[in-house]
Amino acid sequence: MSQVTIKLEDKEIYVYEGQIYIPNKYAAGTIGSKVLINIRDKKKLLGMRCPECNKVYFPARQTCVECFGLLDEYVEVSDKGTVMTYTMCNESTIAQPVDTPIYAVIQLDGADTGFVHMLGGVEPEKISIGMRVKALFREKEDRRGSVLDIRYFKPL
Amino acid sequence: MAEKKKKSEPEYIFVEFNTPRKYRWSTGPYVGKMYHEARMNKKLYANQCPKCKKMLWEPQVVCGRCKVETGWKWKELPQRGTVMQYTFIVYPMWDPHYGEKFANPLPNAMIEMDDGTVIRHFLEETDEKKLKEGMRVEAVWKENEEDRGEGTADIKFFRTIDK
Amino acid sequence: MADRVAICSAGQTKYSPDRCDVREGDLAYEAIRQVLDETGLTLSDVDSAVTTSQDFWDGRTISSMNIQAVVGAHLSHEDKVAEDGLNAVFAATAQILSGHVDVVLVVSHMKESQAEKALIENAAMEATYLRELGLDFLSTAALQAKRYMYKYGITAEQCAKVAVQNRANAKNNPLAQAPMDITVEDVLSSKILSTPIRALDAKPVSDGACAMILTSGKRAKKITKKPVYVMGISNCYEAHSPGERELADCNALTIAANKAYKMAGIKNPLKDIDVVELSEEYSYQQLMWLEGLGFCGKGEGGAFMDSGRTKMGGKIPVNPSGGMLSGKPNQVSGLAAAAECVLQIRGQAGDRQVKGAKVGLAHGMTGMCGQHQCVMILGK
Amino acid sequence: MANRVAIVGVGQTNHASNRKDVTQAEMINEAVRAALIDAGLKMKDVEAVFTSNMETFEGIYLPDHGASAELGMIGKPGFKVATGGTSGASVICEGFYMVSSGMFDITMVVGFEKQDSGDTTAAITAATTPVWGKGAVTGAIGEFAKQALSYMNSTGATEEHASLVRLKADRAACRNPHAHLRLGLSSTDEVMNSGYLVWPLKMLDFCPQSCGACAIILATGKKAKKITNKPVWLVDAETVHQEAFRAGTFGDPTGTETYTQHVACENLYKRNGITNPRKQIHLAELYEPSSWEEMNLYEHFHLAEPNQGWKLVEEGVTDIDGELPVNMSGGVLSTNPIGATPTIRVAEAALQIRGDAGDRQAHRDVDVALASALGGPNWTVLFLLKRFT
Incomplete structure (x- = not known):
């Protein structure tokens, strides 16, 4: 905690440089836990199908975005997919897990929706929309039940 | 992070975030004046509402009660x-x-x-x-x-x- | 509807990259004082205040506590809407039409300079799958921009033109933060933030506030000679994850606009609307929003820009104020858009006046890739 | 003139201190679906959805955006409000005005909070910035402790009276399957011995932190009759705020302060012809963060004579078989998912009027009910509900 004084005309103004620090811990819930545990333990990607409109979501979710249907049927989707869009960050932020990540929306084979993750193991200029990619999982001992248990997607 | 299984309860996953968020809060001129008097002179200063004549603690541009602009009239508090x-x-x-x-x-x-x-x-x-x-x-x-x-x-x- | 809702006055601060010289209340009051002065009302005349601000940006739980005194909320009605400021007008409109209140003060304030954008925006990401990736509104907007440009063949030059045109418009707006004489080449050679978005494609960090007084149409006639009416207003949500929506289209905006058009009796927006004020954090968004609002077809935003119709003096001038790209804070932008429309319709917009402007469209958005869209039609 | 507004459906989650089995969005969805089932509607029938949540409690910025699918509001109008403790009431006001104004026929309002994700007390402490108010850092708990002390000193109520309020709340909660804390307390001793949290508030004198959500569907009177045979009129709403950290905000030893509660109920009663609230109001769901505050609120809302609030508890007037049952849901002392807490008050009051409150149904007939919310630096929102005629 520190403060800086600035003077404006005849007025003194103090600027406090401080923080708000409240740790947060979010439950992934029944569905999210199942998806993350399958990634961690089996390198398996679980999606879910909407019983009403048949749309397959990966990652699995409780409620259909299209029709408000309540999803209940797990479906395994492929670890291979197609890049729908991507971006290369030029500067890193404090929130990012790696320096200058390349983010992409990837539609995995068997899913009707995109999965947001990172690309790696590829020259940036060689990335294109429509490119085929495959998930690269972390080593078993490094997987902790997180979306980051997938290190990134690399070109097929 | 996984929380250890209790008997017969399925394993649940939690995602944790612990990064403090940084801010630069300003006192503005009204609270700033109070800060300055406290720091330099160990005195308590507040501005006065022109209508109800009450001292505003915190010092402010508008007196909340009277809903009028306060101006820049300051007094030391006991x-x-x-x-x-x-x-x-x-x-x-x-x-x-x-x-x-x-x-x-x-x-x-x-x-x-x-x-x-x-x-x-x-x-x-x-x-x-x-x-x-x-x-x-x-x-x-x-x-x-x-x-x-x-x-x-x-x-x-x-x-x-x-x- | 029994009566109409009128805007009696709108006030804005000058937008600035860093207002560390004021507290939130001081900042909001700069705008509030203008509307009180213009209408001759006092804070005691205000029946209800609808404010918009965000706890995350103010760094204070219940951020409206920062401004209770200056909005006259002492033993009075106040509500805080935690979306873009234009949504406060939506809430105020409902309050007035329901007959429960007559005079509403709408206020929006934001000091972007005092907080960490990337962390706050990251906290908006769904926690199980998106947040750990470190996404923020810049990287997700870049995903959207790339998809949009790919799907419809929009070029970087067309996006850059938006950046150039908005900053040039800002030169005629004394409140604008960052008027600039720049060229398309300047934009295309500016630093890359996140491909394909470059520094000059993005809005700058901005602080400011905007205030407005709304009343019933009947009351307005006693307060101002130049009331501007809320002819239509609505808003709409989009899906959250960038993977679960067609990023290249803004369906929520179309739905919100159609509801607002219906309320206002607008059949052909290109013909019936005279001036448009949009909220776009990044240049590509203006092209998307023009499509979503029905000024052109899907994927035609780039060509529409090329046609010059959105220029000052064109068929439908867009962002005479310079828009968000010339510096307006999140949360405030939509309300500021409405404030600019008020000036335009009243004929008080100075050097940036759109001749004969009678009907204006103000737009505000909140969230990732324009997830929440609000549209208002204003008229005489 | 304005449309009259009716409650046509209510739904809530079972409230708990932890919900490991669901995300925030999934938890909200439980309440949304429950309200739709209660009203016999489909999500597509709902025209707009308004939400309330205090984002810093969970550390989720724009939580309505993240939960848009589960809230069923994709492609629909709506927005989120955040006014501290009153959020869940402010959102009802928004839905109420939207229907009343004629802009929508059917809206849904949803309050939610999942407090296992963060530290609410710390987040409430962040209601001051380091710039001002560090001397007021005791959060809500400290304020209610001061209020309790003042109440004790000015009315002659004792810590036992507060314990009686707590016992009443627990008895009610034990009859409510949705309630969070259902302790089965048997004597005031258990409350008295629960240990001080902030003196003189004991652990059991203060509300818990809960995870939960509550949804209410509002419709015009005309639509209401077609939707359900059990609508309830949401007659009127009144919001009264004030500036932060005014002296005597919660309890005023000088006796010179005007409370938001007084202004709110005077406005509401006047508009609705209530001259004898004790007789004309049949049941109340009050937002009582502490057991002391419930007694205080009886007086504020003119349900008891000044300084006599504690007597209502002593005489059992506000219990299930009393003349004016209060907080038959178990109240905030038993269940407190903050963004949903005031929403639950209105939902529970509506259930009582419908006669659908199950084991917690008040013994007397309920035609008129009062629901209140309290938040921020003692802000008040009040609702008046009536039997549909």
Whole structure:
């Protein structure tokens, strides 16, 4: 905690440089836990199908975005997919897990929706929309039940 | 992070985020003036509402009660007052601004200063039995100027006095 | 509807990269004082205040406590809408039409300079799958921009033109933060933030506030000679995850606009609307929003820009104020857009006046890739 | 003139201190679906969705955006409000005005809070910045402790009276399957011995932190009759705020302060012809963060004579078989998912009027009910509900 004084005309103004620090811990819930545990333990990607409109979501979710249907049927989707869009960050932020990540929306084979993750193991200029990619999982001992248990997607 | 399984309960995953968010809060000119007087002169200054003539603590551009602009009329407040209401935290709480737990116990009071202005602050007295409504207190400042500059926090606490 | 809702006055601060000289209340009051002065009302005349601000940006739980005194909320009605400021007008409109209140003060304030954008925006990401990736509104907007440009063949030059045109418009707006004489080449050679978005494609960090007084149409006639009416207003949500929506289209905006058009009796927006004020954090968004609002077909935003119709003096001038790209804070932008429309319709917009402007469209958005869209039609 | 507004459906989650099995969005969805089932509607019938949540409690910025699918509001109008403790009431006001104004026929309002994700007390402490108010850092708990002390000193109520309020709340909660804390307390001793949290508030004198959500569907009177045979009129709403950390905000030893509660109920009663609230109001769901505050609120809302609030508890007037049952849901002392807490008050009051409150149904007939919310620096929102005629 520190403060800086600035003077404006005849007025003194103090600027406090401080923080708000409240740790947060979010439950992934029944569905999210199942998806993350399958990634961690089996390198398996679980999606879910909407019983009403048949749309397959990966990652699995409780409620259909299209029709408000309540999803209940797990479906395994492929670890291979197609890049729908991507971006290369030029500067890193404090929130990012790696320096200058390349983010992409990837539609995995068997899913009707995109999965947001990172690309790696590829020259940036060689990335294109429509490119085929495959998930690269972390080593078993490094997987902790997180979306980051997938290190990134690399070109097929 | 996974939480260890209890008997017959499925394993649940949790995702944790622990990065503090940084801010640059400004006092603005009104609270800034109060800060400056406290830091330089160990004095309590507040601005006065032109309508109800009450001292505004916190100093502000508009008097909330009268809903009129206050202007820039300042007065020094007395540093002695009477405890109107008090309490003390028994259960130690997390302070999100310092990222640590508050001191414990932490007697906290609304103090009616001798001109009628009400200030919230901490009390020196931590013995529950010695706290009472109506007790007389006065401000105790942080000694070194370089430790001051945090507005009302430049007052360490209010200590009990005889009258 | 029994009566109409009128805007009696709108006030804005000058937008600035860093207002560390004021507290939130001081900042909001700069705008509030203008509307009180213009209408001759006092804070005691205000029946209800609808404010918009965000706890995350103010760094204060219940951020509206920063401004209770200056909005006259002492023993009075106040509500805080935690979306873009234009949504406060939506809430105020409902309050007035329901007959429960007559005079509403709408206020929006924001000091972007005092907080960490990337962390706050990251906290908006769904926690199980998106947040750990470190996404923020810049990286997700870049995903959207790339998809949009790919799907419809929009070029970087067309996006850059938006950046150039908005900053040039800002030169005629004394409140604008960052008027600039720049060229398409300047934009295309500016630093890359996140491909394909470059520094000059993005809005700058901005602080400011905007205030407005709304009343019933009947009351307005006693307060101002130049009331501007809320003819239509609505808003709409989009899906959250960038993977679960067609990023290249803004369906929520179309739905919100159609509801607002219906309320206002607008059949052909290109013909019926005279001036448009949009909220776009990044240049590509203006092209998308023009499509979503029905000024052109899907994927035609780039060509529409090329046609010059959105220029000052064109068929439908867009962002005479310079828009968000010339510096307006999140949360405030949509309300500021409405404030600019008020000036335009009243004929008080000075050097940036759109001749004969009678009907204006103000737009505000909140969230990732324009997830929440609000549209208002204003008229005489 | 304005449309009259009716409650046509209510739904809530079972409230708990932890919900490991669901995300925030999934938890909200439980309440949304429950309300739709209660009203016999489909999500597509709902025209707009308004939400309330205090984002810093969970540390989720724009939580309505993240939960848009589960809230069923994709492609629909709506927005989120955040006014501290009153959020869940402010959102009902928004839905109420939207229907009343004629802009929508059917809206849904949803309050939610999942407090296992963060530290609410710390987040409430962050209601001051380091710039001002560090001397008021005791959060809500400290304020209610001061208020309790003042109430004790000015009315002659004792800590036992507060314990009686707590016992009443627990008895009610034990009859409510949705309630969070259902302790089965048997004597005031258990409350008295629960240990001080912030003196003189004991652990059991203060509200818990809960995870939960509550949804209410509002419709015009005309639509209401077609939707359900059990609508309830949401007659009127009144919001009264004030500036932060005014002296005597919660309890005023000087006796010179005007409370938001007084202004709110005077406005509401006047508009609705209530001259004898004790007789004309049949049941109340009050937002009582502490057991002391419930007694205080009886007086504020003119349900008891000044300084006599504690007598209502002593005489059992506000219990299930009393003349004016209060908080038959178990109240905030038993269940407190903050963004949903005031929403639950209105939902529970509506259930009582419908006669659908199950084991917690008040013994007397309920035609008129009062629901209140309290938040921020003692802000008040009040609702008046009536039997549909």
